[in-house]
Amino acid sequence: MERLAEVLVPARLGPGFRRLLASSWTSNLGDGVAAAAGPLLVASLDASPSVVALAATLRWTPPLLFGLGAGVLSDRLDRRRVAVAANCARLAVIGGLVAALATGTATVGLVLGALALVSTAEVFADSAARTLTPMLVRREDLPLANARLTTGFITLDQLAGPPIGAALFAAGRVWPFVGEAVLLTAAIALLARVVVPRVRPGGEGPDDGPLGGPDGGPDGAAPAASAADGRRSVRRDVAEGFVWTWRHPAVRTLALTILVFNVTFGAAWAVLVLYVHERLGLGAVGFGILSTVSAAGGLLGTGLYGWITRHVSLADVMRIGLVLETLTHLGLALTRSAVVAGTILFVFGAHAFVWGTTSTAVRQAAVPLRLQGRVDSVYTLAVFGGLVVGSAVGGALGERFGVTAPFWFAFGGSAVFLVLLWRELARIALRSAPAVPTG
Structure with a gap:
């Protein structure tokens, strides 16, 4: 098992990246489950093509509306904490959706609203999480690290997650969202344990030395904003x-x-x-x-x-x-x-x-x-x-x-x-x- 772990995620990538990768893979599986269950849930409440299409639109629109703001936020604040907070917001919305489904009070409007809120929070979580990788691994290991992250997206989000989500939905409309909530909880716990070094591994890259110079943020998660920066x-x-x-x-x-x-x-x-x-x-x-x-x-x-x-x-x-x-x-x-x-x-x-x-x-x-x-x-x-x-x-x-x-x-x-x-x-x-x- 140790040898397999070394092949998949070499020790040189560091414990911080390994936790980030585990968090990413776990949330990928939850996202894949939701990718199938979300449209199925909307269609079960209202089979109108326009309503089903609206569910897809709500999934793609938040990056356009909030992507730039999410980028600014992740550059101003502690990136790890931003990702954790955004994922906690996702978890809260999913929990509310589970409660509505369990009590039979879910309407198509409520479901569409929940999907939009989850997608919006995901924009902020993903924007911050993506910027952690170059802070955790050496420059020459960036291709390998990103390959491992994308492996989880393909195998768990695109291959494994959707059929699992469809099967859980067949067992009961609430179950895929319960599963997503459990997986997201585990992903948050893993991400919270990531410690970002104050100095980039190897001291190389575009910003050599301490992140952001003497004002490096807590755990090196992001350069701390100066008073002048705060007024920008x-x-x-x-x-x-x-x-x-x-x-x-x-x-x-x-x-x-x-x-x-x-x-x-x-x-x-x-x-x-x-x-x-x-x-x-x-x-x-x-x-x-x-x-x-x-x-x-x-x-x-x-x-x-x-x-x-x-x-x-x-x-x-x-x-x-x-x-x-x-x-x-x-x-x-x-x-x-x-x-x-x-x-x-x-x-x-x-x-x-x-x-x-x-x-x-x-x-x-x-x-x-x-x-x-x-x-x-x-x-x-x-x-x-x-x-x-x-x-x-x-x-x-x-x-x-x-x-x-x-x-x-x-x-x-x-x-x-x-x-x-x-x-x-x-x-x-x-x-x-x-x-x-x-x-």
Whole structure:
């Protein structure tokens, strides 16, 4: 068991990261349970498509509304405490939902409100938690650490959690939310035990030495704000994150890339369920299987990530990934075979993992610790902004030109941007390539 633990989470990553990882994996499982149970609960109370769609909208909107503020908060305050407090707020809302379900007083309005509040609290929890990793591990271990975090997201949130949530819901509407509450409680307890060193491991990275200089915060969790900093406006702090992102060529390119590629991705995936039904001739079960296939591809990417980063340059990793994403849209636009579509989605899932992990490691290595939260929130804004715009475009194209039109749009848009971006990807690798993981 000890040898297995060393392989999965090497001791050099430190006890703080191990607790952070355990907390993340535990909450990932709870999130996966809720991902299936939430829509099922809404549909059981009101099967109207508009109401069910509203539940999804409420899940995606909070990062757009509160992401920037969450980034400022995590840069101003103790990041670990922010994450714990936000997760406690989530737990309180879930507890209220459990009580309403147990007493039979839950209404669709109450459920939708609870889902919105949980998603909002999750924005603040995730924003703060993501900035803890570069404070706990050495710069050269960032790719490995992020790979382990993403492993939990894929295996627990996307693969294991949803079927468990569906099974618990079949046993009783309240049980998946009881399970989520238990898992979140354990995740909070683990996160509360994380101790962040006042000096970054190895003394390396964008902010060498004590975090924030002599004003390092308690447990090094965040640089303590000076009196002058306390008088700074939130608007100024947000602007600083935008300005830094725009002036840093590598991070700016990453943000623009995820924005554009999420517009094209969002356009195609907005009609994926209709595509699966009308183009591939599959029902709800088939749609679920294809979603699982994509997550399984991500699991393969997890296993191969270390080998890929040792044998393929960072520029080529990013270029190949974006080529695969572009060809994914083309392949889905052309095929009518469920087997071919499943194979394409499997490869896409592997690409999505490798790209996401690499992008995160590059940003964490490049961004100063005092700006990690704000720059991460700018990037998150690009992620969800692209998805929202893309979904609107995909819906309009699908309505007017048919279910494959969004995939053709996604292919064309991705191809054009990839050509424009090709040389810049090499510059990203030269400017901010993290060291290759050794384990």
